[in-house]
Amino acid sequence: MPERSARREELLDAADRIVQRDGPAASMRAMAAEAGITKPVLYRYFGDKNGLLTALADRHTRDLLERLRAALRSGDDRRSRAAATIDAYLRAIEERIGRPLVSCPAEVDIALSMQKTADLRSDERPHWPTADE
Numbered sequence: 209m210p211e212r213s214a215r216r217e218e219l220l221d222a223a224d225r226i227v228q229r230d231g232p233a234a235s236m237r238a239m240a241a242e243a244g245i246t247k248p249v250l251y252r253y254f255g256d257k258n259g260l261l262t263a264l265a266d267r268h269t270r271d272l273l274e275r276l277r278a279a280l281r282s283g284d285d286r287r288s289r290a291a292a293t294i295d296a297y298l299r300a301i302e303e304r305i306g307r308p309l310v311s312c313p314a315e316v317d318i319a320l321s322m323q324k325t326a327d328l329r330s331d332e333r334p335h336w337p338t339a340d341e
Contacts, residue, residue: 222243271300
């Protein structure tokens with residue numbers, strides 16, 4: 209099972225690169241191509257696009273929480289811990305400036321709804337909000 213877990217992380221890495229480039233409207237085909245696999249492999253690991261985007265959101269949320277917890281454990285007093293926590297949060301936001309935000313399951317639902325709306329109006333490409341908007 210460790211091999212499957214490592215492979216899943218590799219697939220998430222590839223999907224993350226494509227979602228950062230194209231936003232949540234990124235196609236499963238593009239994500240599979242980035243990983244050097246076929247779409248059925250992605251579906252085997254994640255069920256559907258919502259499952260894949262949710263896994264990405266969970267990964268980003270876990271990373272942010274780890275950073276915040278580490279900051280909360282640092283420093284000698286409340287003031288320094290609070291400052292370190294705020295710095296960690298702002299650093300995480302700065303790292304994502306200019307890239308599509310997909311960091312929690314609720315954002316995945318919103319992104320998928322926006323994609324469905326955009327699909328109905330195929331002549332328009334949706335605008336995906338970024339951290340600086």
